[in-house]
Amino acid sequence: MKKKLLSIALSMAMVISLTACGSAQEAAPAPAETAAAETTVAAEEPAAEETVAAEPEEDITLTMAWWGSQTRHDRTIEVIEMYEKEHPNVHIEYEYYSFDDYFTKLKTLVASDQVWDVFQLGGNFPQYMDKICFLNEFMASGIVDTTNISDANLKITQDTEGNQIGLSNGLNTYGIAYDPAMFEEAGAKLPADNWTWDDYYEAAETIHEKLGIYGSSAFGSSDFIAGCSTYVAEHGTVGQYSFFNIDLSGMGFDDAQMLTPYIQMRADMIKSGSYPDAGAEAEITDIENDFLVTGEAAMTWVAVNQFPTIYDDCQADGRTLALAPIPKVTADGPDGAVIQSSQMLCVSQDSQHKEAAAAFISWFQNSTDCNNVLQGERGIPVNSEVRAALSATATPGQQIMYDYVDKVSGFKMPDKYNVLSPDGQDQVVDNYRNYIQQVAFGEISAEEAADKTYADATAIFN
């Protein structure tokens, strides 16, 4: 009896697997056909390149991904739908992530040669160089329109050999967003244009004492940008020092102890409670639930493209934020600030539809309609016409951002600077943040932390 049951079960399994095969076979011809169609199109293309190339008639599916906050997700999805409506043959499959998850996913896709057709990259692009399809040929053939993008703005997303890596999503720089009302309530000195890290520390301590909130919200991984990249550049004369050297082949400064005062300040702030400890810091998942926005801190570090979003969020609660430059080491020393590309869209080498992807990127930067939706959330548009159109209708938060970037552009900057990160920087950053914790817990001294950070960074180049 048991055997019979078993044989029935087995034959059932066979029947099921057979039907499964059958349906698979039915479905199979479809992809084969499209593959054939693609090859014929590819064969025809050279003959009719000028007319067909930019707008292929076949249905195309592009994949795209980005990182960012909820506002960015909503707006980007809206413009993707807009593009699909304008180009019925193009279908875009999109994915979005937080910053860390985005790069984790990207690394696995790099390993399996399946990087999204259109993908977002920032200053860490050098390690993905193999996967980036340069835009040069598309600019030459006119698929990527750069008429209204100045050479200077093209240059910020070129490599040292002049290859166009992507089109910048916008200009960007860093600043400190703060709530002036909280400063006044606590009696702290408001940030001036040439305020120093000592002023920052004093203000944070005062606010913490008087109001019982964090004086400064957590900088997160930007603590490295503040305490290393910027802090080093603020020493000496303009352009004398940088954390890594210009061509990312070694260090840009010799004295590790240059890092010590910042580490000491940060550890002191964690100890006194004017800066969030690691536990509280882990509660911040993106800029929109930063402690400045939730009212638990009086200031925070921002990339200025994030400012309009949090400005609006706070405005809804009846609070008005302001934007101050990054504090300096000495009031009359270098500013350490640089104008850079916030991030860019790139075409992937793995893409089957590089031209269509390039065309989308061109539209993304050049279409006024598109950017009216995006509202400069990724940074100040590089296309001069788009920028003019957006400034005409700027919200108060955006106006502050525009004015701020104009102000920073007037700062004295080194002739040459490099905002890119070498491969291996992530580990240096994580270790740096951990050393600060160790100083705060009294396990090592700030001097040791500085030496260790310097050693970690040097180890990248060995």
Place this chain on the structure above:
Amino acid sequence: MEQKRSVRTGNRLYKFINNENTVGNVFAFPFIFGFICFSLIPMLTSFRYAFTDYSLGTKTAEFAGLKNFIMLLQDEVFLKSLRVTLRYVLISVPMKLIFALLVAFLLTRKSKMVTLYRSLYYIPSLVGGSVAVALVWKQLFARKGLINMILQAQGLKGVNWFGDQKLALLPLILMSVWQFGSSMIIFAAGLKEIPAVYYEAAQIDGANGFQRFFKITLPCLSPIILYNLVMQTISAFMAFTQAFIITEGGPNNSTMLYALYVYNQAFKYNNMGYACAMSWFMLLVMGAITLIIFKTSKFWVFNESDQ
């Protein structure tokens, strides 16, 4: 003739299908396929990569000899993660097993609700390892989370769970203890197997509840305790989700569980070769600990055939 032959081939086919080896292999095929493709091949590949400087970014793998393993011993974060993980295993596994045994023991009573209760207590294990639960846990133990609100309502001071490096591991341990369901089910099955006559005899001899538990239940259950101990130890070494979601390893790497550091090295820092070496090192550690458990088991596991 024709008919006879077809009957014979039919018979042969019938015999083939019903052959126990065929049946066994067919049913084992999904596992064998999965094991080879998703366990064996990746394991062998990772063994090879452990001796290279393979990186997901550059995708080049140059032979590096034992360099990765030598670097391990100089890596502060690695040594710390090893200590943290051992601490996690040493505290969470016994707590979980004691708790599971306790609940299983309470649920052996003959009552109609027992099945319901068992199912209820099993639920945390069903949802336990998920990201969603880790996020809930993060909220519960947050500075202004439920646990601190309860403490404050009792007039106590709120505890900075994830900001204090001595405490941060505790919520993660509690989360793993909370998922005691599968050990509990196995204990419950074991408890059922203990013949009731033992207890009756002991009762007649005047043994009290504690004596019955320590002299009858525990020895009879010891093979099952051994099984649960080994399984839970191994899975505790591989704990990842809680640390990744809730604390990201902080503060001061006090919750940097081994699996999380392997993940960081592999996917965040682009040192896949190094991460593979770490994984194989962990395999050695886990193997050694399991071996110790088995070797010591003859001193405390009761085996009827020995008697």
